[in-house]
Amino acid sequence: MRNLPRRRAHASACALLAVTLTTIGIAQAQNAPAPKPAAPAAAPAGKIDNGGVLFKKVGCYQCHANEAQGGLSGPRIGPALFPWARFLDYTRKPSGEMPPYSAKVLTDQDVADIYAWVNARPRPPAVNSLPQLAP
Ligand code: HEC
Numbered sequence: 001m002r003n004l005p006r007r008r009a010h011a012s013a014c015a016l017l018a019v020t021l022t023t024i025g026i027a028q029a030q031n032a033p034a035p036k037p038a039a040p041a042a043a044p045a046g047k048i049d050n051g052g053v054l055f056k057k058v059g060c061y062q063c064h065a066n067e068a069q070g071g072l073s074g075p076r077i078g079p080a081l082f083p084w085a086r087f088l089d090y091t092r093k094p095s096g097e098m099p100p101y102s103a104k105v106l107t108d109q110d111v112a113d114i115y116a117w118v119n120a121r122p123r124p125p126a127v128n129s130l131p132q133l134a135p
Contacts, residue, residue, distance in 0.1 A: 043084035044109060046116025054114050058106060063098070068118045074098065078118030087115050 055061055055068070063074030071075035074097075082090070088111050091101050106114070128134050 002045070038054065041085055043087075043115050044112040046112040046114070048113070048116045048120045050110075051113035051117025051120075054106065054110055054121075055117055058101065060114065067121050069121070076124075079121045079123055081120050084112075084115060087111070087118075 011030065023047050060068070060077075063071070065074070068076065068078045077087075082135040090098075091106065091111050091114075092103075094100055101111075
């Protein structure tokens, strides 16, 4: 019992040391030169035709419309609106209204096929090329 205060002191010294070391560690990590950003991973080559089939089969079209141009239930998702990593991540783990698609439903290659198809859709015309909207 008599050495309890000493133990306490010892314990708090240890805690202080741990906090200090952690802080130094964090400070060093912050000062460390930022790692070079990895080049964004390119999409695996996708089969456009199969992507179009899958787009209908698993129901992307129900919200994003037949040409991925968007509609009442989902936004336009192409062509060329999202980098591959974002497209794949979002299909796996959407954060809003969209249902998630696991690798059991769509393999990475399947998603790459859909991505290729989406990106092969014609670009929408420039807004000011539409007579009704031209200034
Ligand atoms: C039930 C409707 C629905 C279906 C089915 C659906 N989506 Fe979506 N999706 C949405 C909505 C709504 C959003 C807008 C953000 C949100 O609410 O998740 C979205 C957003 C996205 C985005 C944009 C993410 C971003 O960064 O903004 C991508 C890419 C996408 N969907 C791909 C797909 C693909 C590929 C499929 C089919 C495999 C699919 N979606 C099926 C409703 C849907």
